[in-house]
Amino acid sequence: MLLIYIKLLMTAVFWGGTFIAGRMLAGSVTPFAAAFFRFVFASGFLFVIVMRRKEKIVPRDRWQLLSVILLGMTGVFAYNALFFNGLKLVTAGRASIIIANNPIVISVLAALFFRETLSPVKIAGILISVSGAVVAISGGHPLALFSGGFGVGEFMIFGCVLSWAAYTLLGKRVMSTLSPLTATLNAAVVGVLALVIPACLEGMPGAAPGYTLTDWISLAYLGLFGTVLGFVWYYEAVRAIGPSRASLFINFVPISAICLGHMILDEPLTPSLLVGAILVVSGVTLNHLPTAGMPRLGSRQAT
Numbered sequence: 001m002l003l004i005y006i007k008l009l010m011t012a013v014f015w016g017g018t019f020i021a022g023r024m025l026a027g028s029v030t031p032f033a034a035a036f037f038r039f040v041f042a043s044g045f046l047f048v049i050v051m052r053r054k055e056k057i058v059p060r061d062r063w064q065l066l067s068v069i070l071l072g073m074t075g076v077f078a079y080n081a082l083f084f085n086g087l088k089l090v091t092a093g094r095a096s097i098i099i100a101n102n103p104i105v106i107s108v109l110a111a112l113f114f115r116e117t118l119s120p121v122k123i124a125g126i127l128i129s130v131s132g133a134v135v136a137i138s139g140g141h142p143l144a145l146f147s148g149g150f151g152v153g154e155f156m157i158f159g160c161v162l163s164w165a166a167y168t169l170l171g172k173r174v175m176s177t178l179s180p181l182t183a184t185l186n187a188a189v190v191g192v193l194a195l196v197i198p199a200c201l202e203g204m205p206g207a208a209p210g211y212t213l214t215d216w217i218s219l220a221y222l223g224l225f226g227t228v229l230g231f232v233w234y235y236e237a238v239r240a241i242g243p244s245r246a247s248l249f250i251n252f253v254p255i256s257a258i259c260l261g262h263m264i265l266d267e268p269l270t271p272s273l274l275v276g277a278i279l280v281v282s283g284v285t286l287n288h289l290p291t292a293g294m295p296r297l298g299s300r301q302a303t
Contacts, residue, residue, distance in 0.1 A: 004240045007233040008249040016256025018226040020264055021218040028215055031084030033207065034222070036199035039076060039191045041223025042231075046185035049228070055182050067174045071183060072190025075167025075231075080195070082159040089153025098157045100133040100251060105165045107244040113169060116244050121286060126248060129283025133251040136258060136276025168243045171235050180235035188227065251280045 025034050050057055059065040103126050110116040134142045167187075174183050211219075237246035255277050262269045 001240070004237050008237050008246060009252065011230045011233045011237075012249050012252035013256045013260075014225040014230045015250075015253045016258075016260050018222055019257040020260050021221045021226070023265065024218045025215060029211060029219070030199070030202040030204065030207070031080075032195055032199040032202050033204040034219065035076075035080040035084065036192065036195040036204065037208075037219045038222040038227060039188045039195065041220050042227035043185065043188045043192055045224050045228045046181065046188060046232075050181055050185055053181070055179055057182065057185065059178075059186065064174070064177060067170065068178075068183060068186035069190050070170055071167060071174060071187035073194060074163045074170065076187055076191025077194035079160050079163040079167070080191075081198070082156045082163060086153045086156030086160065089151065090157060098154060099160055100130050100254065101158075102161050102164055102250045103244070103247045104130060105161050106168050106247040109165055109169055110172075110243040114172065114243070116242055118244070122244070125283045125286035126244075127283070128286060129248055129251045129280050132276040132279025132281075132283060133254050134276075135279060136255050136273050138272070139270055140272035140275070168234075168238060168247060172238055172243055175235060175239045180232045180239065183235060184228070184231045187231075248284055251283070255280060 022034070029037075047057070059068055107116070107118060107122075107126055111118045131142075171180075171183060178186075234246060237249075240246075255273065258269070258273050
């Protein structure tokens with residue numbers, strides 16, 4: 001079980017690194033093209049791994065086929081489409097605080113649809129962890145993130161939250177018959193097929209020959225670390241400890257992004273990052289405490 005938590009932490013680091021890779025691609029690779037090549041690389045890496053492990057690649061029946069199509073359309077296509085277009089209208093910090101609501105949405109939906117238990121202690125842990133992400137992202141001024149109203153861009157970013165929640169919860173059901181590796185491979189392939197048309201409309205075929213070595217390295221990072229290892233390890237955790245607990249580690253992503261930004265892009269570290277990190281760690285720890293005998297939301301025995 002310790003290995004699962006280590007993988008979740010590493011997943012948060014890898015996903016934090018995707019923000020750095022994305023910044024390095026900004027201005028030279030268009031959003032849909034970046035998403036397309038990310039999942040082209042991911043599909044290639046995953047195919048090699050699945051073949052070496054001799055796992056079944058093609059879904060065995062219509063239900064599995066429909067399931068992996070939904071995975072690809074939610075966690076790959078819809079998430080990327082909403083994310084990149086939303087960022088045209090809202091700042092990265094404002095988008096990050098909306099996305100930080102992922103654990104709350106996933107936990108509530110998991111309790112409603114999968115009967116996962118939510119005790120008051122777990123709810124407190126979720127709220128504390130999200131608060132830590134807010135403090136880290138906002139530089140210690142969380143209220144400033146909520147100024148300016150809630151417009152189209154904000155709705156798009158919140159759509160990212162719903163897309164990832166759907167991807168996570170669908171994955172829990174899909175992995176009753178498919179391995180995390182096979183599920184991720186099929187979702188990535190569906191995503192590639194869905195992304196190729198908007199990428200071409202952005203001019204990707206003509207622009208790709210002009211990409212620099214740094215661009216291709218960044219795209220390969222997004223494919224291998226941000227997708228193959230990140231998605232597969234995340235799904236392994238969903239299957240092992242449940243969507244609610246696994247999703248809570250997403251709050252480490254903005255913290256890791258800030259740390260990597262300091263190390264790679266020489267961006268400043270602030271005291272709010274330390275406070276935010278402490279709150280996130282505290283919330284995650286609280287969420288994993290034993291809850292025997294406590295009232296639970298979503299439990300059949302709850303009153």
